[in-house]
Amino acid sequence: MPTNFTPSRDIPDLARKVILITGGTSGIGRAAVLSLAEHNPSHIYFTGRNAQAGAEVITEVRTLAPACPITFIQCDLCSPRETIRAALSKHFNHSSRLDIFIANAGVMAIPHGLTPEGYEVQFGTNHMGHAVMMKQLRGVMARTADSNDVRFVALSSVGHNMHPPGGIQFETIRTADALGKWANYGQSKLANILYCKAMAKRYPKIMSVAVHPGLVRTGLSKSIRAESMVMSWMSWLMSSMYKSPEEGVYNTLWAATTPRGELTTGGYYEPVGKKTAGAKACSDEALADKLWDWTEEELKDMEEL
Template identity: 40%
Template sequence: MWPFSSATFVPATSIQGLAGKVILVTGGNNGIGKETVLQLAKHHPRKIYLASRTESKGRDAISSIKSQTSQDLDIEYLPLDLTSLPSIKQAADHVISHRDRLDILILNAGIMAVPPGKTASGQDIQMGTNHVGHFLLTKLLLPTLQRTANEHNADVRVISVSSEAHNMAPNLDTILSTEKLAATGPWTRYAASKAANIMFAAELARRYPALTSVSLHPGVIKTDLYLPNAETNALVRWGARIVGPVLFGTVETGALNQLWAAAGAKKEELVNGEYYTPVGKHRTNKWSTDAGAGRKLWEWTEKELKASGY
Protein backbone atom coordinates (compact mmCIF):
# COMPACT_ATOMS: atom_id res chain seq x y z
CA MET A 1 0.00 0.00 0.00
CA TRP A 2 2.80 2.39 0.89
CA PRO A 3 5.87 0.69 -0.60
CA PHE A 4 9.29 1.92 0.29
CA SER A 5 12.69 0.64 -0.72
CA SER A 6 15.72 0.45 1.51
CA ALA A 7 17.00 3.41 -0.48
CA THR A 8 13.98 5.62 0.22
CA PHE A 9 13.49 4.70 3.88
CA VAL A 10 16.47 6.03 5.81
CA PRO A 11 16.09 5.79 9.61
CA ALA A 12 18.18 8.88 10.26
CA THR A 13 15.78 11.11 8.33
CA SER A 14 12.58 9.08 7.88
CA ILE A 15 11.74 8.22 11.49
CA GLN A 16 9.08 10.41 13.07
CA GLY A 17 9.83 12.36 16.24
CA LEU A 18 10.17 10.11 19.29
CA ALA A 19 10.47 12.75 21.99
CA GLY A 20 8.58 11.69 25.11
CA LYS A 21 7.96 8.15 23.88
CA VAL A 22 8.66 4.99 25.89
CA ILE A 23 9.79 1.97 23.86
CA LEU A 24 10.36 -1.70 24.66
CA VAL A 25 12.28 -4.02 22.32
CA THR A 26 12.60 -7.73 23.06
CA GLY A 27 15.78 -9.41 21.90
CA GLY A 28 17.49 -6.05 21.75
CA ASN A 29 20.93 -7.35 22.65
CA ASN A 30 22.03 -8.46 19.17
CA GLY A 31 21.13 -8.70 15.49
CA ILE A 32 18.26 -6.67 14.15
CA GLY A 33 16.98 -6.07 17.67
CA LYS A 34 20.14 -4.25 18.65
CA GLU A 35 20.16 -2.34 15.36
CA THR A 36 16.55 -1.34 15.99
CA VAL A 37 17.38 0.02 19.44
CA LEU A 38 20.40 1.86 18.01
CA GLN A 39 18.41 3.62 15.29
CA LEU A 40 15.53 4.50 17.61
CA ALA A 41 17.96 5.82 20.21
CA LYS A 42 19.30 8.32 17.69
CA HIS A 43 15.92 10.05 17.81
CA HIS A 44 16.05 10.58 21.58
CA PRO A 45 12.93 8.91 22.96
CA ARG A 46 12.15 9.35 26.63
CA LYS A 47 13.06 5.75 27.47
CA ILE A 48 14.05 2.49 25.80
CA TYR A 49 13.83 -0.87 27.54
CA LEU A 50 16.26 -3.33 25.98
CA ALA A 51 14.90 -6.72 26.96
CA SER A 52 16.99 -9.88 26.73
CA ARG A 53 17.71 -13.06 28.63
CA THR A 54 21.45 -12.66 29.23
CA GLU A 55 22.36 -9.65 31.36
CA SER A 56 25.99 -9.40 30.21
CA LYS A 57 24.95 -9.32 26.55
CA GLY A 58 22.21 -6.83 27.25
CA ARG A 59 24.49 -4.44 29.09
CA ASP A 60 27.22 -4.84 26.46
CA ALA A 61 24.67 -3.90 23.80
CA ILE A 62 23.63 -0.80 25.74
CA SER A 63 27.27 0.27 26.11
CA SER A 64 27.82 -0.22 22.39
CA ILE A 65 24.70 1.73 21.47
CA LYS A 66 25.55 4.61 23.79
CA SER A 67 29.08 4.77 22.38
CA GLN A 68 27.52 5.37 18.95
CA THR A 69 24.92 7.86 20.15
CA SER A 70 25.01 9.56 23.55
CA GLN A 71 25.86 8.49 27.08
CA ASP A 72 22.90 10.55 28.27
CA LEU A 73 20.30 8.33 26.62
CA ASP A 74 17.95 6.47 28.96
CA ILE A 75 18.33 2.86 27.83
CA GLU A 76 17.63 0.28 30.52
CA TYR A 77 18.39 -3.42 30.49
CA LEU A 78 15.24 -5.43 31.21
CA PRO A 79 15.73 -9.09 32.19
CA LEU A 80 13.41 -11.22 30.07
CA ASP A 81 13.39 -14.97 29.45
CA LEU A 82 10.52 -15.72 27.09
CA THR A 83 10.55 -19.41 28.04
CA SER A 84 9.76 -18.50 31.65
CA LEU A 85 6.33 -17.12 32.53
CA PRO A 86 7.54 -15.80 35.93
CA SER A 87 10.37 -13.93 34.16
CA ILE A 88 7.89 -12.39 31.74
CA LYS A 89 5.64 -11.26 34.58
CA GLN A 90 8.59 -9.77 36.46
CA ALA A 91 9.61 -7.82 33.36
CA ALA A 92 6.10 -6.51 32.79
CA ASP A 93 5.65 -5.63 36.46
CA HIS A 94 8.89 -3.64 36.38
CA VAL A 95 7.76 -1.58 33.41
CA ILE A 96 4.28 -1.04 34.85
CA SER A 97 5.62 0.08 38.22
CA HIS A 98 8.13 2.52 36.75
CA ARG A 99 6.35 3.93 33.69
CA ASP A 100 2.91 5.44 33.14
CA ARG A 101 3.04 4.94 29.39
CA LEU A 102 4.29 2.62 26.65
CA ASP A 103 4.21 3.91 23.08
CA ILE A 104 6.05 1.26 21.06
CA LEU A 105 6.36 -2.46 21.81
CA ILE A 106 8.55 -4.39 19.37
CA LEU A 107 8.24 -8.17 19.76
CA ASN A 108 11.52 -8.98 18.05
CA ALA A 109 13.10 -11.80 20.07
CA GLY A 110 12.95 -15.33 18.78
CA ILE A 111 14.63 -18.66 18.16
CA MET A 112 14.77 -20.58 14.90
CA ALA A 113 14.70 -24.27 13.99
CA VAL A 114 16.24 -25.42 17.27
CA PRO A 115 16.14 -29.06 18.46
CA PRO A 116 12.91 -30.34 20.05
CA GLY A 117 12.14 -29.13 23.53
CA LYS A 118 9.49 -27.59 25.74
CA THR A 119 9.20 -24.49 27.86
CA ALA A 120 8.70 -24.81 31.61
CA SER A 121 4.96 -24.36 31.01
CA GLY A 122 4.84 -27.22 28.51
CA GLN A 123 4.69 -25.62 25.06
CA ASP A 124 6.97 -26.46 22.15
CA ILE A 125 10.12 -24.41 22.75
CA GLN A 126 9.76 -22.42 19.52
CA MET A 127 6.03 -21.79 19.88
CA GLY A 128 6.52 -20.96 23.54
CA THR A 129 9.36 -18.53 22.95
CA ASN A 130 8.23 -16.89 19.74
CA HIS A 131 4.50 -16.70 20.42
CA VAL A 132 3.29 -17.63 23.92
CA GLY A 133 5.94 -15.60 25.73
CA HIS A 134 5.27 -12.51 23.65
CA PHE A 135 1.51 -13.01 24.04
CA LEU A 136 1.81 -12.95 27.84
CA LEU A 137 4.14 -9.96 27.81
CA THR A 138 1.71 -8.00 25.64
CA LYS A 139 -1.29 -9.09 27.71
CA LEU A 140 0.33 -7.89 30.94
CA LEU A 141 1.32 -4.58 29.35
CA LEU A 142 -2.11 -4.00 27.78
CA PRO A 143 -3.41 -1.65 30.51
CA THR A 144 -0.38 0.60 30.03
CA LEU A 145 -0.63 0.42 26.24
CA GLN A 146 -4.35 1.22 26.36
CA ARG A 147 -3.89 4.09 28.79
CA THR A 148 -1.31 5.60 26.44
CA ALA A 149 -3.63 5.05 23.46
CA ASN A 150 -6.39 7.01 25.20
CA GLU A 151 -4.32 10.19 25.18
CA HIS A 152 -4.98 12.95 22.65
CA ASN A 153 -3.29 12.25 19.29
CA ALA A 154 -1.91 8.98 20.64
CA ASP A 155 -0.01 6.63 18.38
CA VAL A 156 0.64 3.32 20.12
CA ARG A 157 2.16 0.49 18.11
CA VAL A 158 2.80 -3.20 18.70
CA ILE A 159 5.13 -4.75 16.14
CA SER A 160 5.32 -8.54 15.81
CA VAL A 161 8.39 -9.74 13.92
CA SER A 162 7.35 -12.77 11.89
CA SER A 163 8.91 -14.32 8.78
CA GLU A 164 8.07 -15.50 5.28
CA ALA A 165 8.66 -18.92 6.82
CA HIS A 166 4.97 -18.75 7.75
CA ASN A 167 4.37 -20.15 4.26
CA MET A 168 5.74 -23.50 5.48
CA ALA A 169 3.44 -23.64 8.51
CA PRO A 170 1.21 -26.70 9.03
CA ASN A 171 -2.55 -26.46 9.37
CA LEU A 172 -4.13 -24.68 12.32
CA ASP A 173 -5.04 -27.93 14.04
CA THR A 174 -1.36 -28.88 14.17
CA ILE A 175 -0.27 -25.40 15.23
CA LEU A 176 -2.64 -25.57 18.19
CA SER A 177 -1.58 -29.05 19.29
CA THR A 178 1.69 -29.39 21.20
CA GLU A 179 1.65 -33.13 20.56
CA LYS A 180 1.08 -32.88 16.81
CA LEU A 181 3.61 -30.08 16.49
CA ALA A 182 6.21 -32.19 18.30
CA ALA A 183 5.91 -34.81 15.55
CA THR A 184 7.04 -32.32 12.88
CA GLY A 185 10.51 -31.09 12.00
CA PRO A 186 12.32 -28.04 13.42
CA TRP A 187 11.60 -25.81 10.43
CA THR A 188 7.90 -26.69 10.48
CA ARG A 189 7.75 -25.85 14.17
CA TYR A 190 9.50 -22.55 13.46
CA ALA A 191 7.06 -21.79 10.64
CA ALA A 192 4.15 -22.55 12.96
CA SER A 193 5.43 -20.01 15.48
CA LYS A 194 5.81 -17.39 12.75
CA ALA A 195 2.26 -18.00 11.53
CA ALA A 196 1.18 -17.55 15.15
CA ASN A 197 2.95 -14.17 15.24
CA ILE A 198 0.86 -13.03 12.28
CA MET A 199 -2.41 -14.35 13.70
CA PHE A 200 -1.67 -12.76 17.07
CA ALA A 201 -0.95 -9.34 15.55
CA ALA A 202 -4.19 -9.46 13.58
CA GLU A 203 -6.30 -10.62 16.51
CA LEU A 204 -4.76 -8.00 18.79
CA ALA A 205 -5.86 -5.36 16.28
CA ARG A 206 -9.39 -6.78 16.21
CA ARG A 207 -9.74 -6.87 19.98
CA TYR A 208 -7.95 -3.60 20.73
CA PRO A 209 -8.39 -1.32 17.70
CA ALA A 210 -7.04 1.72 19.54
CA LEU A 211 -3.62 0.06 19.25
CA THR A 212 -1.86 -0.25 15.90
CA SER A 213 -0.73 -3.87 15.67
CA VAL A 214 1.07 -5.22 12.60
CA SER A 215 3.33 -8.14 11.77
CA LEU A 216 6.21 -8.21 9.34
CA HIS A 217 9.01 -10.07 7.63
CA PRO A 218 12.45 -8.51 8.19
CA GLY A 219 14.02 -10.04 5.11
CA VAL A 220 16.51 -12.87 4.81
CA ILE A 221 19.43 -11.81 6.93
CA LYS A 222 22.41 -13.45 8.55
CA THR A 223 22.00 -13.19 12.31
CA ASP A 224 22.79 -15.25 15.39
CA LEU A 225 19.51 -17.13 14.82
CA TYR A 226 21.44 -19.32 12.37
CA LEU A 227 24.17 -20.30 14.83
CA PRO A 228 22.47 -23.33 16.45
CA ASN A 229 21.68 -24.73 13.00
CA ALA A 230 25.16 -24.11 11.62
CA GLU A 231 26.63 -26.12 14.48
CA THR A 232 24.52 -29.20 13.74
CA ASN A 233 23.49 -28.94 10.09
CA ALA A 234 26.14 -29.18 7.37
CA LEU A 235 23.82 -27.72 4.73
CA VAL A 236 23.07 -24.64 6.81
CA ARG A 237 26.78 -24.31 7.60
CA TRP A 238 27.64 -24.47 3.89
CA GLY A 239 24.88 -22.03 3.00
CA ALA A 240 25.95 -19.50 5.59
CA ARG A 241 29.55 -19.62 4.36
CA ILE A 242 29.12 -19.88 0.57
CA VAL A 243 25.66 -18.64 -0.37
CA GLY A 244 25.06 -16.40 2.62
CA PRO A 245 27.13 -13.41 1.48
CA VAL A 246 25.06 -13.29 -1.73
CA LEU A 247 21.58 -14.06 -0.41
CA PHE A 248 21.62 -12.67 3.11
CA GLY A 249 21.05 -9.00 3.77
CA THR A 250 22.86 -7.10 6.49
CA VAL A 251 21.59 -6.51 9.99
CA GLU A 252 21.20 -2.85 9.04
CA THR A 253 18.86 -3.61 6.15
CA GLY A 254 17.16 -6.35 8.15
CA ALA A 255 16.03 -3.86 10.77
CA LEU A 256 14.53 -1.42 8.28
CA ASN A 257 11.06 -2.94 8.02
CA GLN A 258 10.42 -2.98 11.74
CA LEU A 259 11.88 0.50 12.11
CA TRP A 260 9.55 1.67 9.38
CA ALA A 261 6.53 0.02 11.01
CA ALA A 262 7.40 1.17 14.53
CA ALA A 263 8.41 4.75 13.87
CA GLY A 264 8.85 5.57 10.18
CA ALA A 265 5.36 5.15 8.78
CA LYS A 266 2.62 7.56 9.65
CA LYS A 267 -0.19 5.98 11.63
CA GLU A 268 -2.62 6.31 8.73
CA GLU A 269 -0.19 4.51 6.42
CA LEU A 270 -0.49 1.29 8.39
CA VAL A 271 -3.35 -1.15 7.88
CA ASN A 272 -4.12 -2.36 11.38
CA GLY A 273 -3.65 -6.09 11.85
CA GLU A 274 -1.91 -6.64 8.53
CA TYR A 275 1.43 -8.09 7.39
CA TYR A 276 4.33 -6.27 5.71
CA THR A 277 7.39 -7.31 3.74
CA PRO A 278 10.47 -5.06 3.30
CA VAL A 279 10.19 -2.19 3.23
CA GLY A 280 6.64 -1.13 3.99
CA LYS A 281 4.93 -3.41 1.46
CA HIS A 282 1.48 -4.53 2.56
CA ARG A 283 0.88 -8.18 1.67
CA THR A 284 -2.43 -9.99 1.90
CA ASN A 285 -1.88 -12.97 4.16
CA LYS A 286 -4.14 -15.91 4.93
CA TRP A 287 -3.11 -15.93 8.58
CA SER A 288 -3.91 -12.26 9.12
CA THR A 289 -7.26 -12.31 7.32
CA ASP A 290 -8.66 -15.46 8.94
CA ALA A 291 -10.49 -14.05 11.95
CA GLY A 292 -11.59 -17.51 13.04
CA ALA A 293 -8.01 -18.75 13.16
CA GLY A 294 -6.94 -15.68 15.10
CA ARG A 295 -9.70 -16.21 17.65
CA LYS A 296 -8.83 -19.89 18.07
CA LEU A 297 -5.13 -19.10 18.55
CA TRP A 298 -5.98 -16.43 21.13
CA GLU A 299 -8.27 -18.77 23.05
CA TRP A 300 -5.73 -21.62 22.91
CA THR A 301 -2.99 -19.36 24.23
CA GLU A 302 -5.20 -18.06 27.03
CA LYS A 303 -6.02 -21.65 27.98
CA GLU A 304 -2.33 -22.62 28.01
CA LEU A 305 -1.45 -19.66 30.21
CA LYS A 306 -4.39 -20.24 32.56
CA ALA A 307 -3.21 -23.82 33.10
CA SER A 308 0.04 -22.36 34.44
CA GLY A 309 -1.65 -19.75 36.60
CA TYR A 310 -1.39 -16.83 34.19
Protein backbone atom coordinates (compact mmCIF):
# COMPACT_ATOMS: atom_id res chain seq x y z
CA MET A 1 0.00 0.00 0.00
CA PRO A 2 1.60 3.32 -1.04
CA THR A 3 2.00 5.89 1.71
CA ASN A 4 3.65 8.69 -0.25
CA PHE A 5 2.92 8.12 -3.93
CA THR A 6 4.45 10.94 -5.96
CA PRO A 7 3.58 10.92 -9.69
CA SER A 8 6.74 12.67 -10.85
CA ARG A 9 8.85 10.07 -9.08
CA ASP A 10 6.73 6.91 -9.13
CA ILE A 11 5.12 6.82 -12.57
CA PRO A 12 7.38 4.66 -14.76
CA ASP A 13 8.39 5.29 -18.34
CA LEU A 14 5.23 4.88 -20.44
CA ALA A 15 6.98 4.21 -23.74
CA ARG A 16 4.63 2.55 -26.28
CA LYS A 17 1.59 3.16 -24.04
CA VAL A 18 -1.53 4.50 -25.75
CA ILE A 19 -3.83 6.21 -23.26
CA LEU A 20 -7.45 7.38 -23.44
CA ILE A 21 -8.86 9.70 -20.75
CA THR A 22 -12.44 10.94 -20.73
CA GLY A 23 -13.21 14.38 -19.33
CA GLY A 24 -9.64 15.54 -19.82
CA THR A 25 -10.30 19.26 -20.22
CA SER A 26 -10.70 20.14 -16.54
CA GLY A 27 -10.33 18.92 -12.97
CA ILE A 28 -8.90 15.49 -12.31
CA GLY A 29 -8.99 14.53 -15.99
CA ARG A 30 -6.88 17.50 -17.02
CA ALA A 31 -4.45 16.77 -14.19
CA ALA A 32 -4.16 13.17 -15.40
CA VAL A 33 -3.43 14.26 -18.97
CA LEU A 34 -0.71 16.70 -17.87
CA SER A 35 0.95 14.28 -15.48
CA LEU A 36 0.96 11.26 -17.80
CA ALA A 37 2.23 13.37 -20.71
CA GLU A 38 5.51 13.91 -18.84
CA HIS A 39 6.29 10.17 -18.80
CA ASN A 40 6.87 9.43 -22.48
CA PRO A 41 3.59 7.80 -23.61
CA SER A 42 3.21 6.80 -27.23
CA HIS A 43 -0.02 8.81 -27.52
CA ILE A 44 -2.62 10.42 -25.25
CA TYR A 45 -6.20 10.82 -26.42
CA PHE A 46 -8.57 12.79 -24.23
CA THR A 47 -12.22 13.69 -24.56
CA GLY A 48 -14.27 16.68 -23.54
CA ARG A 49 -17.26 18.74 -24.57
CA ASN A 50 -15.45 22.04 -25.17
CA ALA A 51 -13.06 22.28 -28.11
CA GLN A 52 -11.49 25.51 -26.82
CA ALA A 53 -10.75 23.89 -23.47
CA GLY A 54 -9.27 20.92 -25.34
CA ALA A 55 -6.99 23.22 -27.32
CA GLU A 56 -5.82 24.87 -24.10
CA VAL A 57 -4.88 21.50 -22.58
CA ILE A 58 -2.93 20.59 -25.72
CA THR A 59 -1.04 23.89 -25.44
CA GLU A 60 -0.17 23.07 -21.82
CA VAL A 61 1.03 19.59 -22.77
CA ARG A 62 3.22 20.95 -25.55
CA THR A 63 4.87 23.24 -23.03
CA LEU A 64 5.44 20.47 -20.46
CA ALA A 65 6.24 17.61 -22.85
CA PRO A 66 6.78 18.86 -26.40
CA ALA A 67 7.40 15.36 -27.77
CA CYS A 68 4.18 13.83 -26.44
CA PRO A 69 1.66 13.06 -29.21
CA ILE A 70 -1.75 14.22 -27.99
CA THR A 71 -5.20 14.33 -29.57
CA PHE A 72 -8.44 15.90 -28.36
CA ILE A 73 -11.69 14.05 -29.15
CA GLN A 74 -14.75 16.25 -28.80
CA CYS A 75 -17.37 14.04 -27.18
CA ASP A 76 -20.21 14.40 -24.69
CA LEU A 77 -20.82 11.18 -22.75
CA CYS A 78 -24.58 11.68 -22.72
CA SER A 79 -24.67 11.86 -26.53
CA PRO A 80 -26.39 9.15 -28.59
CA ARG A 81 -24.19 6.07 -28.93
CA GLU A 82 -23.73 6.62 -32.67
CA THR A 83 -22.23 10.05 -31.97
CA ILE A 84 -19.79 8.55 -29.45
CA ARG A 85 -18.98 5.68 -31.82
CA ALA A 86 -18.25 8.06 -34.69
CA ALA A 87 -15.99 10.23 -32.51
CA LEU A 88 -13.88 7.24 -31.42
CA SER A 89 -13.81 5.58 -34.86
CA LYS A 90 -11.79 8.46 -36.25
CA HIS A 91 -8.91 7.44 -34.01
CA PHE A 92 -9.27 3.75 -33.16
CA ASN A 93 -9.70 0.82 -35.53
CA HIS A 94 -8.99 -2.92 -35.72
CA SER A 95 -5.24 -2.36 -35.94
CA SER A 96 -5.08 0.13 -33.06
CA ARG A 97 -3.77 -0.49 -29.57
CA LEU A 98 -5.06 0.88 -26.28
CA ASP A 99 -3.13 0.26 -23.06
CA ILE A 100 -4.86 2.49 -20.51
CA PHE A 101 -8.49 3.64 -20.56
CA ILE A 102 -9.31 6.07 -17.74
CA ALA A 103 -13.07 6.57 -17.47
CA ASN A 104 -12.86 9.87 -15.63
CA ALA A 105 -15.69 12.08 -16.91
CA GLY A 106 -18.91 12.35 -14.98
CA VAL A 107 -21.66 14.46 -13.47
CA MET A 108 -22.87 14.69 -9.89
CA ALA A 109 -26.28 15.45 -8.35
CA ILE A 110 -27.42 17.51 -11.32
CA PRO A 111 -31.11 18.35 -11.86
CA HIS A 112 -33.41 15.58 -13.03
CA GLY A 113 -33.35 14.85 -16.75
CA LEU A 114 -32.96 12.24 -19.46
CA THR A 115 -30.22 11.74 -22.03
CA PRO A 116 -31.16 11.87 -25.73
CA GLU A 117 -31.49 8.06 -25.63
CA GLY A 118 -33.84 8.21 -22.65
CA TYR A 119 -31.66 7.23 -19.70
CA GLU A 120 -31.73 9.05 -16.37
CA VAL A 121 -29.05 11.63 -17.01
CA GLN A 122 -26.55 10.68 -14.29
CA PHE A 123 -26.76 6.96 -15.03
CA GLY A 124 -26.71 7.71 -18.75
CA THR A 125 -23.58 9.83 -18.46
CA ASN A 126 -21.58 8.15 -15.71
CA HIS A 127 -22.30 4.54 -16.67
CA MET A 128 -23.80 4.24 -20.14
CA GLY A 129 -21.51 6.76 -21.84
CA HIS A 130 -18.44 4.85 -20.71
CA ALA A 131 -20.10 1.49 -21.41
CA VAL A 132 -20.67 2.61 -25.01
CA MET A 133 -16.97 3.42 -25.29
CA MET A 134 -15.95 0.15 -23.68
CA LYS A 135 -18.24 -1.89 -25.95
CA GLN A 136 -16.50 -0.33 -28.93
CA LEU A 137 -12.95 -0.49 -27.58
CA ARG A 138 -12.73 -3.67 -25.52
CA GLY A 139 -11.74 -5.73 -28.56
CA VAL A 140 -8.83 -3.35 -29.17
CA MET A 141 -7.90 -3.54 -25.49
CA ALA A 142 -8.18 -7.33 -25.40
CA ARG A 143 -5.88 -7.67 -28.41
CA THR A 144 -3.40 -5.26 -26.83
CA ALA A 145 -3.56 -7.30 -23.62
CA ASP A 146 -2.36 -10.44 -25.42
CA SER A 147 1.19 -9.18 -24.96
CA ASN A 148 0.94 -6.02 -22.85
CA ASP A 149 -0.25 -4.75 -19.47
CA VAL A 150 -3.66 -3.21 -20.22
CA ARG A 151 -5.82 -1.36 -17.70
CA PHE A 152 -9.32 0.04 -17.33
CA VAL A 153 -9.57 2.57 -14.50
CA ALA A 154 -13.06 3.87 -13.66
CA LEU A 155 -13.58 6.85 -11.38
CA SER A 156 -16.26 5.99 -8.90
CA SER A 157 -16.84 7.74 -5.59
CA VAL A 158 -17.47 7.07 -1.93
CA GLY A 159 -20.83 8.55 -2.94
CA HIS A 160 -21.76 5.10 -4.22
CA ASN A 161 -22.96 4.54 -0.65
CA MET A 162 -25.97 6.74 -1.47
CA HIS A 163 -27.33 4.14 -3.89
CA PRO A 164 -31.05 3.32 -3.61
CA PRO A 165 -32.43 0.11 -2.06
CA GLY A 166 -31.40 -2.86 -4.15
CA GLY A 167 -28.30 -1.07 -5.44
CA ILE A 168 -29.54 -0.33 -8.95
CA GLN A 169 -33.21 0.14 -9.74
CA PHE A 170 -33.25 -1.01 -13.35
CA GLU A 171 -36.97 -0.39 -13.68
CA THR A 172 -36.51 3.38 -13.15
CA ILE A 173 -33.42 4.00 -15.29
CA ARG A 174 -35.58 5.49 -18.03
CA THR A 175 -37.44 7.74 -15.58
CA ALA A 176 -35.93 11.12 -14.76
CA ASP A 177 -37.27 11.71 -11.28
CA ALA A 178 -38.08 8.31 -9.75
CA LEU A 179 -35.20 8.76 -7.30
CA GLY A 180 -33.65 11.79 -5.66
CA LYS A 181 -30.67 13.26 -7.46
CA TRP A 182 -28.26 11.98 -4.79
CA ALA A 183 -29.67 8.46 -5.02
CA ASN A 184 -29.33 8.70 -8.80
CA TYR A 185 -25.71 9.74 -8.34
CA GLY A 186 -25.03 6.92 -5.88
CA GLN A 187 -26.60 4.41 -8.27
CA SER A 188 -24.41 5.57 -11.15
CA LYS A 189 -21.23 5.42 -9.04
CA LEU A 190 -22.11 1.94 -7.78
CA ALA A 191 -22.56 0.96 -11.43
CA ASN A 192 -18.97 2.10 -12.12
CA ILE A 193 -17.68 -0.30 -9.46
CA LEU A 194 -19.90 -3.21 -10.51
CA TYR A 195 -19.05 -2.76 -14.20
CA CYS A 196 -15.33 -3.04 -13.38
CA LYS A 197 -16.07 -6.21 -11.44
CA ALA A 198 -18.01 -7.60 -14.41
CA MET A 199 -15.24 -6.60 -16.83
CA ALA A 200 -12.65 -8.37 -14.67
CA LYS A 201 -14.71 -11.55 -14.78
CA ARG A 202 -15.15 -11.54 -18.56
CA TYR A 203 -11.84 -10.01 -19.65
CA PRO A 204 -9.28 -11.27 -17.11
CA LYS A 205 -6.32 -10.09 -19.18
CA ILE A 206 -7.51 -6.49 -18.76
CA MET A 207 -6.81 -5.10 -15.28
CA SER A 208 -10.09 -3.40 -14.36
CA VAL A 209 -10.30 -1.32 -11.18
CA ALA A 210 -12.50 1.43 -9.77
CA VAL A 211 -11.10 4.32 -7.73
CA HIS A 212 -12.38 7.04 -5.42
CA PRO A 213 -10.34 10.25 -5.82
CA GLY A 214 -11.19 11.73 -2.43
CA LEU A 215 -12.69 15.18 -1.85
CA VAL A 216 -11.41 17.35 -4.68
CA ARG A 217 -11.95 21.01 -5.56
CA THR A 218 -13.44 20.63 -9.04
CA GLY A 219 -16.52 21.79 -10.91
CA LEU A 220 -18.42 18.93 -9.27
CA SER A 221 -17.63 20.09 -5.74
CA LYS A 222 -18.52 23.67 -6.67
CA SER A 223 -21.97 22.49 -7.70
CA ILE A 224 -22.46 21.07 -4.19
CA ARG A 225 -21.42 24.33 -2.55
CA ALA A 226 -23.87 26.29 -4.67
CA GLU A 227 -26.75 23.89 -4.12
CA SER A 228 -28.18 25.09 -0.81
CA MET A 229 -27.32 26.99 2.35
CA VAL A 230 -26.95 23.74 4.31
CA MET A 231 -24.70 22.11 1.72
CA SER A 232 -22.69 25.33 1.41
CA TRP A 233 -22.19 25.41 5.19
CA MET A 234 -21.16 21.75 5.27
CA SER A 235 -18.79 22.34 2.38
CA TRP A 236 -17.21 25.26 4.25
CA LEU A 237 -16.68 23.06 7.30
CA MET A 238 -15.00 20.43 5.12
CA SER A 239 -13.01 22.88 2.99
CA SER A 240 -9.71 22.03 4.68
CA MET A 241 -10.20 18.41 3.58
CA TYR A 242 -10.51 19.22 -0.11
CA LYS A 243 -7.59 18.42 -2.36
CA SER A 244 -6.54 20.24 -5.49
CA PRO A 245 -7.10 18.35 -8.77
CA GLU A 246 -3.33 17.85 -8.91
CA GLU A 247 -3.54 15.92 -5.62
CA GLY A 248 -6.94 14.39 -6.31
CA VAL A 249 -5.60 12.62 -9.37
CA TYR A 250 -3.05 10.59 -7.38
CA ASN A 251 -5.27 7.53 -6.91
CA THR A 252 -6.13 7.48 -10.60
CA LEU A 253 -2.48 7.74 -11.62
CA TRP A 254 -1.46 5.09 -9.10
CA ALA A 255 -4.06 2.63 -10.43
CA ALA A 256 -3.07 3.34 -14.03
CA THR A 257 0.68 2.95 -13.57
CA THR A 258 1.63 1.08 -10.38
CA PRO A 259 3.19 -2.38 -10.87
CA ARG A 260 0.43 -4.76 -11.89
CA GLY A 261 1.08 -7.05 -8.93
CA GLU A 262 -0.08 -4.32 -6.53
CA LEU A 263 -3.59 -4.39 -8.01
CA THR A 264 -6.49 -6.81 -7.78
CA THR A 265 -8.65 -6.83 -10.88
CA GLY A 266 -12.24 -5.95 -10.08
CA GLY A 267 -11.12 -4.12 -6.94
CA TYR A 268 -12.16 -0.75 -5.55
CA TYR A 269 -9.49 1.60 -4.16
CA GLU A 270 -9.59 4.69 -1.98
CA PRO A 271 -6.70 7.20 -1.90
CA VAL A 272 -4.03 6.23 -2.38
CA GLY A 273 -3.98 2.57 -3.27
CA LYS A 274 -6.07 1.40 -0.33
CA LYS A 275 -8.20 -1.56 -1.40
CA THR A 276 -11.58 -1.48 0.32
CA ALA A 277 -14.81 -3.41 0.08
CA GLY A 278 -17.03 -0.36 -0.30
CA ALA A 279 -20.75 -0.70 0.34
CA LYS A 280 -22.19 -4.21 0.66
CA ALA A 281 -23.67 -3.92 -2.84
CA CYS A 282 -20.16 -3.60 -4.32
CA SER A 283 -19.59 -7.29 -3.55
CA ASP A 284 -22.89 -8.45 -5.05
CA GLU A 285 -21.76 -10.70 -7.92
CA ALA A 286 -25.35 -11.31 -9.03
CA LEU A 287 -25.97 -7.57 -9.28
CA ALA A 288 -22.74 -7.10 -11.26
CA ASP A 289 -23.82 -9.84 -13.65
CA LYS A 290 -27.29 -8.29 -13.97
CA LEU A 291 -25.79 -4.88 -14.75
CA TRP A 292 -23.51 -6.43 -17.37
CA ASP A 293 -26.34 -8.36 -19.03
CA TRP A 294 -28.67 -5.36 -18.92
CA THR A 295 -26.01 -3.11 -20.44
CA GLU A 296 -25.14 -5.64 -23.14
CA GLU A 297 -28.81 -5.91 -24.09
CA GLU A 298 -29.07 -2.13 -24.31
CA LEU A 299 -25.99 -2.02 -26.56
CA LYS A 300 -26.68 -5.15 -28.61
CA ASP A 301 -26.71 -3.13 -31.84
CA MET A 302 -23.10 -1.95 -31.30
CA GLU A 303 -20.05 -3.75 -32.66
CA GLU A 304 -16.57 -3.96 -31.19
CA LEU A 305 -13.63 -2.66 -33.20
